[in-house]
Amino acid sequence: MTQKTGVAYQGFPSKEELASIPGVPDKDRIKKGPVACIECVQEIPCNPCEEACPFGAIEVGKPITNLPKLYQDKCTGCGNCIAACPGLAIFVVNGAKEKAEISFPYEYYPLPEKGQTVECVDRSGKVVTSGKVLRVIKSPKYDQTAVVTVEVDTEFLDIVRSIKRLGGADDE
Numbered sequence: 001m002t003q004k005t006g007v008a009y010q011g012f013p014s015k016e017e018l019a020s021i022p023g024v025p026d027k028d029r030i031k032k033g034p035v036a037c038i039e040c041v042q043e044i045p046c047n048p049c050e051e052a053c054p055f056g057a058i059e060v061g062k063p064i065t066n067l068p069k070l071y072q073d074k075c076t077g078c079g080n081c082i083a084a085c086p087g088l089a090i091f092v093v094n095g096a097k098e099k100a101e102i103s104f105p106y107e108y109y110p111l112p113e114k115g116q117t118v119e120c121v122d123r124s125g126k127v128v129t130s131g132k133v134l135r136v137i138k139s140p141k142y143d144q145t146a147v148v149t150v151e152v153d154t155e156f157l158d159i160v161r162s163i164k165r166l167g168g169a170d171d172e
Contacts, residue, residue, distance in 0.1 A: 007041050012123035017041040022069040023058075023090075030095040030157070034077020034103075038068045039123075039161075040089045052084035079103055083142035092149075093157055100157035101134060103149040108165050111136050111146055119164040120152055127164055129156050 005014035018024060023038025036057065038049065047060040049068050057074035058081060060066050077092045082105050084090075094101040102120075112118050112133045120131040131150035138146045152160050 010124065013039055013041045021067055023067065025070060025072040025075070025093075027095075029072040030093055033096045034079075034092050034094040034101070035072055035075045036070055036077065036079075036081055037091045037093050038070050038081070038085075038089065039091065040068050040085070040087060042087075043067060046086065048084040048086060049081040049090060052080045054078070054080065079137075079147055082147050083139075083145040088145075091161060095154060095157050098154075099151045100154045100160075101149055101151055102131075102157065102160050103147055104162050106136075106146045106148045106162065107144070110167050111138065112148060112163060112166060118150065118166070120150055120156065120160040121162050121164055122159050123161050125162075125164075128159055129153065131156075131160065131163070 006017050007013050021041055023040055025035045029035050043065045045064045047064055049058045050060045055074050055076055057071045059069045079092045081090045088105045092103040114133055114135055116133045117130055118133055119127045120129050122128050129152055131152040134149045134151050136146055136148050
């Protein structure tokens, strides 16, 4: 019997789901600098990402249940869409530097601090590597969602999607 995978079964997208969505930039674009990576795989009525993008790089259109499409050449990697996504499914990735940079939403306390070494996790929450916090942005326009950017080895660019929650029972 084959194990079922994907958001509906595991709570995070499968490789097959990620390969079939219109919001993931190609490798060449990622190497040019910061760009949004929209890992939204569920056709639900939602479009805050489209509204948040000042460059018209994200389109949901009609019907509102369409998956968000990324126009990667219009995207500047500004990150406005990250905190706007209620599903926490948008990241900004940057593969143009010696080390990869990944920005993601973070809704836990305590927040990490710039310069701190943290345990980085994959989509399932499994620790895969350590990373260095480059910045933490907590803007009032983000409605209490902080955006954290970490630096990791480039081999983890497509893998790291958050950090291990700080101050939990495991840390004591």
